[in-house]
Amino acid sequence: xxxxxLDGVGKSFGNLEVISEISASFEPSSVxxxxxxxxxxxxxxLNIIAGILPPSKGSLGDFPSASFSYSFQEPRLxxxxxxxxxxxxxxxxxxxxxxxEERAQRFLVHSGLAEFSATKPPKLSGGMKRRxxxxxxxxxxxxxxxxxxxxxxxxxxxxxxxxxxxxxxxxEEKRTTIIVTxxxxxxxxxxxxxxxLSSRPARLLDTLFxxxxxxxRSYGSRELIDLEERLYRQILA
Amino acid sequence: MKQSDPDISGQRANTRLYRRFAxxxxxxxxxxxxWQSLSSTIGSALxxxxxxxxxxxxxxxxxxxxxxxxxxxxxERVFFSFIISIGIGTLTGIASGLNPWIRDxxxxxxxxxxxxxxxxxxLVAMFWLPSTGVPIFSxxxxxxxIMHTSAYSGVVSADxxxxxxxxxxxxxxxxxxFKMRLPAARGHFLAGAKNALGLCWKVVVAGEVLSQPRFGxxxxxxxxxxxxxxxxxxxxxxxxxxxxxxxxxxxGILAKKEGGAPEGxxx
Numbered sequence: 001x002x003x004x005x006l007d008g009v010g011k012s013f014g015n016l017e018v019i020s021e022i023s024a025s026f027e028p029s030s031v032x033x034x035x036x037x038x039x040x041x042x043x044x045x046l047n048i049i050a051g052i053l054p055p056s057k058g059s060l061g062d063f064p065s066a067s068f069s070y071s072f073q074e075p076r077l078x079x080x081x082x083x084x085x086x087x088x089x090x091x092x093x094x095x096x097x098x099x100x101e102e103r104a105q106r107f108l109v110h111s112g113l114a115e116f117s118a119t120k121p122p123k124l125s126g127g128m129k130r131r132x133x134x135x136x137x138x139x140x141x142x143x144x145x146x147x148x149x150x151x152x153x154x155x156x157x158x159x160x161x162x163x164x165x166x167x168x169x170x171x172e173e174k175r176t177t178i179i180v181t182x183x184x185x186x187x188x189x190x191x192x193x194x195x196x197l198s199s200r201p202a203r204l205l206d207t208l209f210x211x212x213x214x215x216x217r218s219y220g221s222r223e224l225i226d227l228e229e230r231l232y233r234q235i236l237a
Numbered sequence: 238m239k240q241s242d243p244d245i246s247g248q249r250a251n252t253r254l255y256r257r258f259a260x261x262x263x264x265x266x267x268x269x270x271x272w273q274s275l276s277s278t279i280g281s282a283l284x285x286x287x288x289x290x291x292x293x294x295x296x297x298x299x300x301x302x303x304x305x306x307x308x309x310x311x312x313e314r315v316f317f318s319f320i321i322s323i324g325i326g327t328l329t330g331i332a333s334g335l336n337p338w339i340r341d342x343x344x345x346x347x348x349x350x351x352x353x354x355x356x357x358x359x360l361v362a363m364f365w366l367p368s369t370g371v372p373i374f375s376x377x378x379x380x381x382x383i384m385h386t387s388a389y390s391g392v393v394s395a396d397x398x399x400x401x402x403x404x405x406x407x408x409x410x411x412x413x414x415f416k417m418r419l420p421a422a423r424g425h426f427l428a429g430a431k432n433a434l435g436l437c438w439k440v441v442v443a444g445e446v447l448s449q450p451r452f453g454x455x456x457x458x459x460x461x462x463x464x465x466x467x468x469x470x471x472x473x474x475x476x477x478x479x480x481x482x483x484x485x486x487x488x489g490i491l492a493k494k495e496g497g498a499p500e501g502x503x504x
Contacts, residue, residue, distance in 0.1 A: 090406040
C-alpha cells in the first residue's frame with residue numbers, strides 16, 4: 001500500500017485560477033475528506049487526481065500510476081443495462097471472468113440490491129441508484145477510491161444509510177479513499193483526515209486529523225464538537 | 238419505489254388509442270368527402286376521378302396477376318436498396334463517429350449525394366444499369382446519406398459523462414462500443430431506418446416510372462398514365478402508399494420486438 005502525495009497542484013482554465021497550489025499527503029488505507037464551500041474546485045481537484053483533468057502546475061506524485069474507482073456526483077449508470085450488468089460493465093477490464101462475476105455478485109448483495117439485479121436504473125429509486133453507484137466503485141478493485149458528493153442531495157435518513165453502506169463496504173476492503181463533500185458532519189463521520197479548502201481559487205486552509213475511531217463515531221456526535229466548530233469557523237471565514 | 242397502477246395506466250393507454258383511431262378515421266372521412274366534392278365540381282374523370290372510380294380500378298387491379306407481380310418486383314427493389322443503404326450507411330456512419338479523419342473525408346461525398354436531385358440520379362443511372370437496377374441504385378443513393386447521418390449522430394451522441402465513467406473504470410474499447418455507444422445510437426438508428434424505408438419506396442417507384450422494368454408499381458403507374466386512365470393511375474398510387482405504410486408499420490413492430498430505443502437513450 002502506497003502513500004500518495006500532491007505537491008503544489010494548481011489548475012487554471014484560461015485566466016481563471018480554480019485551484020491554487022495544494023499540497024497534501026494521503027496515508028494508505030485512510031479516508032480523506034476534501035471539505036470546502038460549493039464551487040470552490042473540489043470536484044476539479046478530484047478529477048485531477050483521477051487523471052480526468054491535467055493539472056496546470058505541480059506534481060501528482062504516484063497518483064498517475066494508480067488505478068481508480070469513482071462514485072460520481074450523479075450515479076452515471078447505463079440506463080439500458082440491468083443493475084448487475086452495470087457492475088459487470090465497470091469490471092469488464094478484469095480478465096478473470098470468475099473473479100469478475102464473484103465481485104459483481106458480492107457487492108450487489110452487500111449494497112442490498114440483490115433482488116434488483118435484473119432491474120434497470122430507470123426503475124430504481126434515487127437511493128438505489130446511489131447504492132448501485134457506490135457498489136460499482138467498491139466492486140472495481142482499484143488502489144484508490146474517489147467519491148464526489150456521493151451522499152449529497154438526498155434526505156438525511158438516506159444520507160446516513162448511504163454513509164453506513166460506505167463504511168460497511170470500506171471495512172471489507174480498506175482502500176485509500178478521497179471523499180469530496182461540502183458537509184462538515186459527513187466529513188467528521190467518515191474521514192480520518194480532513195483537508196479544508198478555501199473558496200475559489202481553492203487553497204488548503206487546514207488539515208485536520210479526526211482522533212476518534214470510525215467504528216465508535218455516530219453521525220452528529222458531540223464528541224467531535226471542537227473539531228466541528230473549528231471547521232465551521234474556517235469555512236465561514 | 239413509485240409504481241403506477243397497471244389497470245389505470247392500461248385503461249388510459251386504451252382510451253388514447255381509441256381517440257387516435259377515431260381522429261384518424263375522421264381525417265380520412267373528411268379527405269374523401271373533399272375529394273368527392275372536388276371531383277364532382279370538376280366533372281371530368283380524366284382530370285380528377287372520384288373515390289368510387291378509383292376503388293373500382295383498385296378492385297380490378299387486385300384481381301390481376303400482373304399487379305401482384307408488380308408488387309413483388311417493387312418490394313424486392315425496396316428491400317435490396319433499403320438493406321444496402323442500411324449496411325453501408327451504418328458502417329460509414331459509425332466509422333465517421335469514431336474517426337474524425339473518415340468523417341471529414343466522407344463529408345463532401347455525403348453533401349454531394351444529398352444535394353443531387355433524385356431525377357438526375359435516375360437519369361444518369363439509366364445509362365449505366367439495366368432497368369431493374371436503376372430503382373435500386375437510385376433509392377440506395379437517396380437513403381444512404383440518411384442512414385449514414387443517423388448512425389453518425391447516434392455514435393457521437395453518447396453521453397459524455399458515461400464515457401468519462403467508462404474511461405475511469407478502464408472499460409475496454411470493444412465493450413464501450415457494444416455496451417455503450419451502440420445502445421445509445423439505437424434510437425437515432427431506428428428513426429433513420431424509418432425515414433430511409435419511406436424514401437426507398439418513393440424513389441424505387443419514381444425510378445420504375447422512368448426505367449420501366451417489366452414488373453413494378455412505377456411501370457404500372459406509367460402504363461396507366463400513357464393510356465390516360467387517371468382512376469388506374471390513382472389506384473396504383475393508393476397501392477404504393479398502402480404498401481409503404483405497411484412496411485413502415487412492420488419495421489416499427491420489428492424494432493419493438495428487438496427492444497426498440499433503450500430507456501434513457503437518445504430518441
